[in-house]
Amino acid sequence: MSRPVATADVRTIDREGLDALIRALGAQGRRVIGPVLRDGAIVTGPVTSVDDLPAGVVDHQEAGGYHLEGQGNGALFHHGVGPHTWKRYLYPPVRTLWTARRVRRGFETTPNAEPTPRQAFLGVRGCDLAALSALDRVLRDGPYADPCYAACRAEALVIAVNCTRPGGTCFCVSMGGGPKVAAGYDLALTELPGEDRHVLLVEAGSEAGAALLAGLPSEPADRAALAAAEARLAEAVDSMGRDMIPDVAQVLRDGLTSGHWDDVARRCLSCANCTLVCPTCFCSTVEDVTDLTGGEARRERRWDSCFTLDFSYIHGGHIRRGGDSRYRQWITHKLAHWHDQFGTSGCTGCGRCITWCPVGIDITEEAKAIKNREGRT
Amino acid sequence: MAAKRPKLAVWKFSSCDGCQLSLLDCEDELLAVAEAVEIAYFLEATRAEVRGPYDVSLVEGSISTPHDAERIHKVRRKSRALITIGACATAGGIQALRNFHDVDDFVRSVYAHPEYISTLAKSTPIQDHVPVDFELRGCPIDKFQLLEVLNAFLNGRKPNIPRHSQCVECKLSGTVCVMVAKGEPCLGPLTQAGCGNLCPSCDRPCYGCFGPKETPNTASLADWSVRCLGRDERQVRHMFRAFTAYAEPFRKESEAHE
Ligand code: SF4
Ligand code: SF4
Ligand code: SF4
Ligand code: SF4
Numbered sequence: 001m002s003r004p005v006a007t008a009d010v011r012t013i014d015r016e017g018l019d020a021l022i023r024a025l026g027a028q029g030r031r032v033i034g035p036v037l038r039d040g041a042i043v044t045g046p047v048t049s050v051d052d053l054p055a056g057v058v059d060h061q062e063a064g065g066y067h068l069e070g071q072g073n074g075a076l077f078h079h080g081v082g083p084h085t086w087k088r089y090l091y092p093p094v095r096t097l098w099t100a101r102r103v104r105r106g107f108e109t110t111p112n113a114e115p116t117p118r119q120a121f122l123g124v125r126g127c128d129l130a131a132l133s134a135l136d137r138v139l140r141d142g143p144y145a146d147p148c149y150a151a152c153r154a155e156a157l158v159i160a161v162n163c164t165r166p167g168g169t170c171f172c173v174s175m176g177g178g179p180k181v182a183a184g185y186d187l188a189l190t191e192l193p194g195e196d197r198h199v200l201l202v203e204a205g206s207e208a209g210a211a212l213l214a215g216l217p218s219e220p221a222d223r224a225a226l227a228a229a230e231a232r233l234a235e236a237v238d239s240m241g242r243d244m245i246p247d248v249a250q251v252l253r254d255g256l257t258s259g260h261w262d263d264v265a266r267r268c269l270s271c272a273n274c275t276l277v278c279p280t281c282f283c284s285t286v287e288d289v290t291d292l293t294g295g296e297a298r299r300e301r302r303w304d305s306c307f308t309l310d311f312s313y314i315h316g317g318h319i320r321r322g323g324d325s326r327y328r329q330w331i332t333h334k335l336a337h338w339h340d341q342f343g344t345s346g347c348t349g350c351g352r353c354i355t356w357c358p359v360g361i362d363i364t365e366e367a368k369a370i371k372n373r374e375g376r377t
Numbered sequence: 378m379a380a381k382r383p384k385l386a387v388w389k390f391s392s393c394d395g396c397q398l399s400l401l402d403c404e405d406e407l408l409a410v411a412e413a414v415e416i417a418y419f420l421e422a423t424r425a426e427v428r429g430p431y432d433v434s435l436v437e438g439s440i441s442t443p444h445d446a447e448r449i450h451k452v453r454r455k456s457r458a459l460i461t462i463g464a465c466a467t468a469g470g471i472q473a474l475r476n477f478h479d480v481d482d483f484v485r486s487v488y489a490h491p492e493y494i495s496t497l498a499k500s501t502p503i504q505d506h507v508p509v510d511f512e513l514r515g516c517p518i519d520k521f522q523l524l525e526v527l528n529a530f531l532n533g534r535k536p537n538i539p540r541h542s543q544c545v546e547c548k549l550s551g552t553v554c555v556m557v558a559k560g561e562p563c564l565g566p567l568t569q570a571g572c573g574n575l576c577p578s579c580d581r582p583c584y585g586c587f588g589p590k591e592t593p594n595t596a597s598l599a600d601w602s603v604r605c606l607g608r609d610e611r612q613v614r615h616m617f618r619a620f621t622a623y624a625e626p627f628r629k630e631s632e633a634h635e
Contacts, residue, residue: 268597270542
């Protein structure tokens with residue numbers, strides 16, 4: 001994102017205008033990544049025209065369940081967030097950090113010099129903007145900055161979308177990050193699919209966004225359109241599928257020895273899906289790989305999760321052997337200790353971990369259960 | 378230099394040869410393997426035999442006959458490192474399905490002359506008989522994992538063979554979860570990663586070829602399959618009785634649904 005602009009006029013574009021935007025981003029040499037339909041879900045993938053977007057598809061999400069349905073109005077963004085997150089494009093699942101070659105004495109290393117991709121993210125929701133800002137604190141602004149993340153982030157444009165149809169597992173309102181996007185975008189869209197006219201409101205949030213918008217066929221937004229957008233957002237606020245208890249951080253700090261962890265452990269598979277779909281989980285491991293002769297080696301970084309046994313291996317053994325301690329590590333890190341470490345919550349309320357848990361374990365319900373068990377209701 | 382190449386032997390017990398073929402399937406890498414090690418015993422590839430002892434023995438297949446049970450001790454004695462490869466060697470294989478029934482009934486109904494058949498009551502993994510230095514899972518094994526294990530042993534380092542779930546591979550490669558999006562019970566959350574995400578990326582649930590992951594919670598997945606995905610006891614039992622049915626966590630879970 002480039003420098004933010006103070007106030008911005010709201011304009012409207014139509015489907016062709018959005019197509020022009022996608023093409024303009026492409027003409028800047030950017031890879032546009034946005035929502036696409038694949039294998040029965042709306043995931044993220046390359047988008048080269050408005051026809052690549054999932055027109056008229058809505059999703060239904062519940063704990064451990066996801067399915068799609070066709071809808072008549074041709075809306076492009078009437079779905080919640082899917083299983084992919086933007087961290088995939090800033091902090092890739094597997095990355096070679098450096099390669100090494102054996103020389104007469106010791107070895108010589110060559111850092112990975114892959115060029116930084118120029119990307120544009122289309123359809124970034126309020127919760128995902130909150131996630132990007134959380135990741136910025138960890139991977140860009142903190143003491144352990146990741147140069148690849150920082151470089152990719154600087155080169156990426158963010159085209160946000162105001163959520164007007166939250167999913168059944170969403171709770172961004174209780175986490176404060178949505179559904180209306182507040183800051184951190186280059187352009188923000190609000191879709192107004194209508195019987196006769198399908199338009200999108202557009203607001204610039206940065207100089208780069210304003211320059212892009214100036215090049216698009218657009219009109220000033222009329223009052224009716226602005227009111228319709230406000231009404232849709234208000235409706236979205238009221239249709240959150242879930243909510244998080246407000247005192248969750250303290251509840252978890254007080255509940256470290258709760259008997260409830262055993263109850264979760266009976267259900268939790270320690271499969272790691274929740275952490276890997278979470279837009280803010282940043283844990284990774286490094287592995288060294290050699291060739292058969294031992295002449296060449298490379299160091300690879302791979303996403304990891306506090307749900308794997310080896311994650312907590314230190315000399316002498318594994319610290320978190322059971323599902324109880326692994327689940328506790330996850331939920332207390334996200335909702336309590338993240339505040340101490342990074343000054344924000346590690347959870348944006350996107351609901352992905354609830355939807356994509358194969359056995360429907362729900363972070364909002366587990367938090368409530370701990371609270372009730374501790375007799376704080 | 379050439380004289381010092383470590384000696385590699387590949388042994389077959391009760392199995393289909395598929396795992397050994399994974400080594401031959403390493404087309405591009407095979408020359409490098411042949412340069413790095415002396416292939417001292419590998420009947421699938423060459424008739425030439427070099428006498429033991431061997432630095433690394435790869436053992437394919439389960440122990441299912443009295444002869445197997447004897448021979449594996451000889452192999453162990455001749456091998457510095459013994460690595461078992463595949464579901465047969467590490468879990469008893471698909472042939473271990475007979476362990477759930479009376480083997481004599483099978484022998485009588487299948488063979489015209491049952492008296493010629495010499496078999497053990499159960500097909501068991503190699504580690505039930507001799508100490509094993511490393512278990513490489515899979516049905517068949519993944520050739521990249523095989524190269525990784527050979528690499529690691531030749532270079533004296535720990536192999537990068539994670540024991541976490543298949544789900545991690547799904548998520549790393551961006552595959553949409555078939556269990557959540559299609560409502561199909563999937564063994565992936567209980568199964569060790571390693572296949573490169575083969576079935577879920579083809580819209581199929583995981584069949585558990587790589588055997589149980591570390592700390593598999595079989596009861597929870599079975600319960601969810603019945604309560605939320607509409608499967609009955611028989612279907613749950615069959616789900617756990619596939620290529621790694623005799624691996625202990627899967628065996629116990631299938632028996633709980635008898
Ligand atoms: S913890 Fe769950 S709801 Fe919160 S940000 Fe992560 S995936 Fe989303
Ligand atoms: S919840 Fe677990 S995987 Fe996520 S950031 Fe924290 S320790 Fe890492
Ligand atoms: S909470 Fe669900 S997704 Fe997370 S590790 Fe446990 S079973 Fe897997
Ligand atoms: S498809 Fe199976 S292996 Fe993949 S994430 Fe879903 S449950 Fe796990």
